[in-house]
Amino acid sequence: MRIRRRDFGLLRHLWRFRSYGRPHLGTLLLGVGLRIAELIADLAAPWPLALVIDDVLRGRTGGPLAGLAAVVGKSPIAMMTVAAVALLLITFASGAFDYLGDRVMNGAGERITAAIRSDVFAYMQRLPMSYHDRQAVGELTSRISIDTSRIEDALVDLFSTLLPGLLAVAGYATVILWVDWRLGLIAIAGAPLVFATAARYTRLTRQSQRRRRAAEGHLASQVAESLQGIRTIHVFGRHDLHDARFASSNDATLAAGLQAVELRARFTPLLEAVAAVGTAALLWMGGFGVLHHWWTIGLLVVVTSYLSNMVKPMRSLSRLSITFPQGAASAERVAAILDQPAAPAAPDRPLPHRLTGRIELCGITFDYGRGPVLRHFDLTVDAGDRVALLGPNGTGKSTVLSLIAGLYPPTRGHLRLDGLPVTELPASWLHSQVAMVLQDTFLFSGTLADNIRYARPDATPLEVSRAAQAALVTEFTDRLPDGLATRLTDRGTGLSGGQRQRVAIARALLADAPVVLLDEPTTGLDTDAEELVIRALGRLVEGRTVIMTTHQPALTRLATRTIHLAADGAERHERPSPGSHNGQRPRRGDPAALWSRRAGSVPRR
Numbered sequence: 284m285r286i287r288r289r290d291f292g293l294l295r296h297l298w299r300f301r302s303y304g305r306p307h308l309g310t311l312l313l314g315v316g317l318r319i320a321e322l323i324a325d326l327a328a329p330w331p332l333a334l335v336i337d338d339v340l341r342g343r344t345g346g347p348l349a350g351l352a353a354v355v356g357k358s359p360i361a362m363m364t365v366a367a368v369a370l371l372l373i374t375f376a377s378g379a380f381d382y383l384g385d386r387v388m389n390g391a392g393e394r395i396t397a398a399i400r401s402d403v404f405a406y407m408q409r410l411p412m413s414y415h416d417r418q419a420v421g422e423l424t425s426r427i428s429i430d431t432s433r434i435e436d437a438l439v440d441l442f443s444t445l446l447p448g449l450l451a452v453a454g455y456a457t458v459i460l461w462v463d464w465r466l467g468l469i470a471i472a473g474a475p476l477v478f479a480t481a482a483r484y485t486r487l488t489r490q491s492q493r494r495r496r497a498a499e500g501h502l503a504s505q506v507a508e509s510l511q512g513i514r515t516i517h518v519f520g521r522h523d524l525h526d527a528r529f530a531s532s533n534d535a536t537l538a539a540g541l542q543a544v545e546l547r548a549r550f551t552p553l554l555e556a557v558a559a560v561g562t563a564a565l566l567w568m569g570g571f572g573v574l575h576h577w578w579t580i581g582l583l584v585v586v587t588s589y590l591s592n593m594v595k596p597m598r599s600l601s602r603l604s605i606t607f608p609q610g611a612a613s614a615e616r617v618a619a620i621l622d623q624p625a626a627p628a629a630p631d632r633p634l635p636h637r638l639t640g641r642i643e644l645c646g647i648t649f650d651y652g653r654g655p656v657l658r659h660f661d662l663t664v665d666a667g668d669r670v671a672l673l674g675p676n677g678t679g680k681s682t683v684l685s686l687i688a689g690l691y692p693p694t695r696g697h698l699r700l701d702g703l704p705v706t707e708l709p710a711s712w713l714h715s716q717v718a719m720v721l722q723d724t725f726l727f728s729g730t731l732a733d734n735i736r737y738a739r740p741d742a743t744p745l746e747v748s749r750a751a752q753a754a755l756v757t758e759f760t761d762r763l764p765d766g767l768a769t770r771l772t773d774r775g776t777g778l779s780g781g782q783r784q785r786v787a788i789a790r791a792l793l794a795d796a797p798v799v800l801l802d803e804p805t806t807g808l809d810t811d812a813e814e815l816v817i818r819a820l821g822r823l824v825e826g827r828t829v830i831m832t833t834h835q836p837a838l839t840r841l842a843t844r845t846i847h848l849a850a851d852g853a854e855r856h857e858r859p860s861p862g863s864h865n866g867q868r869p870r871r872g873d874p875a876a877l878w879s880r881r882a883g884s885v886p887r888r
């Protein structure tokens with residue numbers, strides 16, 4: 284059998300997860316021991332029958348069980364009783380070892396999978412945003428949930444099937460040869476053919492499993508996308524479009540699944556047919572030998588029984604031609620996540636407890652991979668300044684905020700907070716200094732209080748409730764029977780846009796970060812909701828450095844400066860904000876003054 288480079292590649296992917304087995308090595312070895320014990324019991328199983336046939340029915344006096352006859356006496360009843368009891372004990376022992384072996388192996392397998400899943404999830408979560416921008420949610424979900432389980436199957440099979448299977452086949456072959464080498468040679472002559480058949484199927488299955496997992500991953504991403512966009516589907520009544528997309532992915536998955544089923548269905552009968560050739564040869568030549576008194580009937584029964592028992596581990600080994608390629612294909616998909624370069628670790632340096640909030644962007648160029656979005660962009664924001672970034676759609680306003688929040692590193696240029704390069708700051712510290720309110724606030728399942736506490740898990744209930752009050756969240760939660768303890772369902776459905784934004788503001792207030800980024804926080808709200816959100820924002824921006832992007836003139840009342848981004852992401856025109864008293868910063872401690880002023884029109888080019 285020719286082993287291709289690609290085979291090693293696939294096994295390499297599976298092999299790299301071996302370290303997860305290391306903490307469970309003792310358990311896995313215990314499992315192997317139990318499998319060996321089961322094998323020994325199985326090897327002993329045909330001998331009571333041989334005893335009855337040769338020593339009781341045919342009255343033989345010699346043979347391998349002569350010693351036993353000397354112990355229990357030659358009475359046929361005594362020998363048959365011993366044979367029957369032995370058969371029962373051996374069968375029970377084999378069953379018990381089988382049960383314990385399965386529990387030990389599969390238990391270790393479950394733990395190994397849980398550890399792999401948890402590490403892959405943690406690593407994937409921390410991968411840079413540029414990676415997540417390119418990935419479909421469903422595809423990643425499928426890798427974490429399904430592919431890790433397939434790795435488990437392969438790793439468990441390595442210990443529970445491959446090692447014991449090889450031991451069993453070798454054990455049976457050795458014992459058969461020991462019982463009578465001529466009978467043994469006849470019996471095991473067909474084994475190489477069985478292995479050649481299994482090897483061929485392994486190759487075919489590997490390709491089929493790769494296609495199948497890719498199709499399943501695509502199907503999962505279709506489902507996830509449709510569920511995320513379910514509101515839009517309902518609004519436009521385009522269920523038919525998504526039915527069609529799903530059907531196309533489903534057909535591909537079905538075709539790959541049917542191909543796998545076909546391969547699997549063909550495999551076992553073929554293997555048994557190959558094994559039957561050996562059994563038929565043994566039956567004919569073994570019977571011939573009995574007629575010529577080369578060996579006894581009992582011995583022929585034992586060897587025939589061994590040969591048929593040998594098919595069991597062979598069938599288990601043949602299953603590996605499915606689970607191994609399946610596991611290898613899945614390992615390749617999971618390894619693709621782990622092979623993504625992680626965000627570089629920040630250098631160890633002393634950091635201030637709290638930034639003053641000065642932000643500098645010098646000569647920033649940024650490219651998502653489809654051409655520069657920002658070119659040589661400069662902006663300096665003094666501590667306590669409130670800057671509104673304005674400009675047409677797609678000019679890179681949100682991108683500027685994402686860069687300051689450390690979500691992407693600039694392609695070129697320098698971005699500093701209080702003189703510290705953002706790309707060299709530890710993510711957890713940076714997020715404690717920069718709070719962000721987005722246009723679409725994502726709320727997680729849990730209570731409203733949990734969602735507010737998301738920014739600062741150690742906040743006390745009193746602090747959460749104060750933040751909720753300041754952000755005008757209590758204005759609507761006071762009318763709910765459970766108040767802040769109201770549970771939100773998946774993604775926080777059940778709250779209006781304005782209510783969600785006020786929860787986001789409470790979150791940011793609780794974070795108490797010196798820098799606040801507001802990315803179109805009032806978009807899509809009606810005038811009343813907008814007014815409430817702006818009132819809440821007024822409390823949030825007080826005493827902090829703020830950069831906001833907005834198309835809503837009302838929000839620019841909170842700004843001290845407005846900056847217009849031009850379409851090429853570089854050119855800009857800077858004006859004092861109309862709400863800033865000729866460019867003077869509004870008085871601190873008087874946010875009401877900010878939202879009571881009439882919104883002035885924002886000067887445009």
Ligand SMILES: Nc1ncnc2c1ncn2[C@@H]1O[C@H](COP(=O)(O)OP(=O)(O)OP(=O)(O)O)[C@@H](O)[C@H]1O
Pocket residue numbers: 416651653656674675676677678679680681682683832
């Ligand atoms: N994650 C991303 N991957 C690739 N391209 C992106 C990504 N986010 C934004 N872009 C592109 O970058 C450009 C700037 O987008 P950005 O959202 O920063 O603009 P904006 O000025 O905030 O627009 P708007 O006013 O519509 O919110 C757009 O052309 C957009 O298509």
